[in-house]
Amino acid sequence: MTRQAAGMSAQIRWLILAIIAVLALGSVTVYAVQAFGRYQARTTGASAAQVTDKLVDGNRIVFRNTAMGQGYGQIASVAIADPAGPRELFQTVCDRVDATAQYISCMRTQRGIPTTFETRILDAQANSIDEWPLSGVPSRTRISEAGLVATTAFVTGHSYATDSFSTETVIRSVQGQDFGNLENYSIFIDGQELTAIDRNVWGVTFATENKFYATVASAGKTWMVEGNLEERRMNSIIENAECPSVAPDQSKVAYKKRRAQGGLAHWDIAVLDLKTQKETLLPLEQGFDDQLEWLDSQTLLFGMPRTDSVGDSDVYSIKATTNAQPQLFIKDAWSPSVVRIVK
């Protein structure tokens, strides 16, 4: 210890350390108080969006409200005819939502040690009907007209210890029937059965109450597959297509297509005509990462996180034609879902 005496004495070193420790702890405390205040403001202050008590019944868009203030993170809905207009808020907070005229599927994060996740099913008035645990971070959900619920969660362990991720996609019905984990279905890629254990399935979209589309990944490749619930079987349709979304008339499927380039992942939108097998590519300069939703037979919706404000995002619309450009559709919104009231 004598050699270090050339610099400072031991007492001075301890004093400086104590000052740094106090400053560090103090900063954390000050920040924590502010953060708690911001949290209060975010959840109790007036919403940054225009809110209404009751929407007129009719076709609407159900989404996650990301406007700062009261109702942050809660399920919200706007009229399709007036997407920029006032939104009705529901009490339940969700990370991802999908809705039909009858039900809402809501993937939620439950804070705690450790943090856990669940799927909650609500009726049209947003009363909770059922809930079951999710195995990881909420990623995608879709619900069919009759009440089939598909959820995809990212199962991550301790990220410094695991060198990969895996997804878990399960289908259950609101009535309580369990269709299991899609990884355990028979998967056929170009007619060959896929037996690889590293297979991942995500991003389900329901065409009928038995037919669905989803993404299958294995060994770094992805495929869009067409699935059959009854037969517990999936067949590949095309390669490099993720998070499919089937059009209301079921003639087309829109999905994420990964751009071939080194470095960071970049996805463009693509639409496949199921009859002609013709693929239309919609290149996006900014890229995107969401499961698309059909607003009508020509228009797609998707969420984009804001780069300037963490936790906020907007929903954009884009015509399903080459060279179409996205337009801002709903501000401060995420996970859009179009609800059509069938007469």
Added chain:
Amino acid sequence: MYLSLSDWTSRKASGADRAKTVAFIASPTVIALGIVSMLTDISSESVAAVLPLYITGALGLSMVAYGFFEGMNQSISSLVRIGAGYAADRSNKPKPIAVAGYGLSMAARIGLLFATGFGGILAVIGLDRIGKGIRTAPRDAMIHQASQPEHLARSFGVHRLLDTVGATIGPLLAFAVLMLVPGDYRMVFVVSLAAAVSGVAVLALLVPNRKLIQQEDAEENSEEKTSGVPRPKFRELVRGPLGKLLLVAGFLGLLTIGDGFVYLALMEHGQLEASWFPLLFVGANLFFLSFAVPLGRIADKTSRAGVFILGHLALALAYICAGAGDSLPFHICALALLGTFYAATDGVLAALAGQLAPHGTTSTAIGAAQTVVAVARLFASTGFGVLWIFLGSTTAMLIVAALLVLLVPVAWRLLLSKDKAPESALTS
């Protein structure tokens, strides 16, 4: 007190006996470095625990690209490690290099407060990993230098104990913060930064900036005229007992698959609720920190190489428990054995490498041993991924366990056979 090759050879026969007679005194430097690692692990593990939530929840991105990035990161970290070890030996002062490594990780925490896009996040994590690569070998060389040679493995055990306490507290702290202020990931990053700053402060202020080789000793070595500091030559490193250690550690590393696979295998058997997943890591850590000091002590009193090799037997048993058993006792057994494996190998390998390093190459030798192990494990994880794909988790796990059981006696013979002179020295 440093340990030159001549000192080491002269006392080799009695080394293990001396561990029984010389009283163990925990060095203040080792404890200070342990606290530095504890604070740094609180910092990095708290972020790691919430990163998937932050990327998907707050940033609205998917985890797909993150998985690809991880492998690349680990390769960079491994290569930087050996370079930093070499630099510490060359400059003869490991502390400034360790400070640079810890400082870089601290800077990454500041970056995290401002990074919003996915690219930004990846850059920040990359920076953190490079910092981790830089700091490890010089820090272990400092532990080596500050420890009593008779109690080297136990000293490393003390350090790994504190280090693992930090790794266990980190995720729990992060979840507690998110309970207090839901959705405020930046609050976690601020806590993480405060822990990182405190860690660097303890290192800078409390750990003496000692030379690895003291001046008067260096002058005695006539061949080191130019700078008074020997220049570590890789050729010298791979010859002799250290070379054998690198070889054995490398081969054993090739059969050490990522912990993630063990956890996934446990989950795959379906007996555990999904919410238990993050706690598996905590469970394994609790065993690691409980056994780190006792196993280091046993290694000093019996044989460091022996404990290091037998630790891999615990790993093989952990794979068998994880691969074959599907009830709670098997789960606990897998976690306990995994923790035992780390307690028997992590600090002990650094102690062994430091002990066997030729004069003036401590830091390079420790860095080399850790790089060899890290790179071998990277190959193991990739290869095992393929095995897992084709054979399923149970068969793949049992195959790796069987190979380990077969390799352990070979490793034992290579490092510990008494009839050859250099190997017997290893038992000291």
